[in-house]
Amino acid sequence: MMLPTHALGGMTLALSVAFVAPEFTGVALVAGFLGGVFPDADLYAGHRKSLHYPVYYTAFALLALVVAGLSPSIATVAATCFLAGAAVHSVTDIFGGGLELRPWEATSDRAVYDHYRDQWIEPRRWVRYDGSPADLLVSLTLAVPLLVALGDPLRQVVLGTLTVAVVYTAVRRLLPTLAATIVDDVLAPHLPDHLLAYVPTRYREVEG
Template sequence: MMATTHALWGMALALPVIAAAPEYALAAFVAGLVGGLAPDLDLYTGHRKTLHYPVYASLAAVPAIVLAVVFPSTATVALAVGLGAAALHAGSDVLGGGLELRPWEGTSERAVYSHYHGQWLRPRRLVRYDGAPEDLALAGVAAVPIAVAGDALIAAVAVGFLTISAVYVLLRKRLAALAARLARLLPAPVRSYVPARYLEA
């Protein structure tokens, strides 16, 4: 799924905080945004393996949520939402496509690495690839309640992410071709740092 979809769903985890403890809403939204995006910082170094922990992040989120409920504070609420968002990101990647430059071709059987199982989990392809129309629909489902319930700043962030998502969906297949062409133009010493999927296309 798109990074923006993960970010929006991470932010959506903060929605219950608005109802239960609105004084922590901003911290929860920021934590959801950061937690939703953070796993993809491994994009160029072991993508969906280095920072993706579908099982361990989920296990870590449970006591963090309990702690936030029992001892609510800015720190505990942010920790709970942030870990929950990171767990949701890693876990939901199995619902998408594989780890190829053109995931709509369905050639990769690697969706996300489970450190708990010591193996790659296969893609379910319910969202065929990042940037597919159904990916945009998921982003919209999360963005609408965030925009309605959040303050002006949070609503603007949600609408901004949804807009970026829509543009990405329109350009997705062309961007893959462009990335492959640019990767081949890089000098050899730099090319060694580029993920193999860009050079094999």
């Protein structure tokens, strides 16, 4: 799923804090947002493996929840919501497309790496690919309770995230060709090989 969906998912999950400890609502929502986007920091280095931990994030989130329940504070609530957001991100990526440059072609059998079992989990493709209309629908659905419950400035964060989601969905199918063109026609002729090696191989797939 696309990054805005993960960000909104982390925030929506953290919104539950408003009902049990409203004094921590702000920090919970910010931590949920950050946790929701954090795993995709591995986009250019071992994507969906280096920072995606569907089992371990979940385990640590549950442990943090117990600690926060026993000793609620800014730190414990923030840690719980961050880990929960990262866990949901890592798990929900399993239900999207694979790692191929054009995931709507369904050619990859890799969705998320399971470090606990030391193997790749296959994509379920309930949402065919990140930035698909179905993915945008998930983003819109997640945003509804946030827009109803929150005031500014967090409401503006939600609206901004939705704007990114809409734009990304509109251009998603153009991005593979654009990325491959930039890499092959702009970067490859000018970058030395040792730097070009850091560009993920999927961005050099010019066919299709």
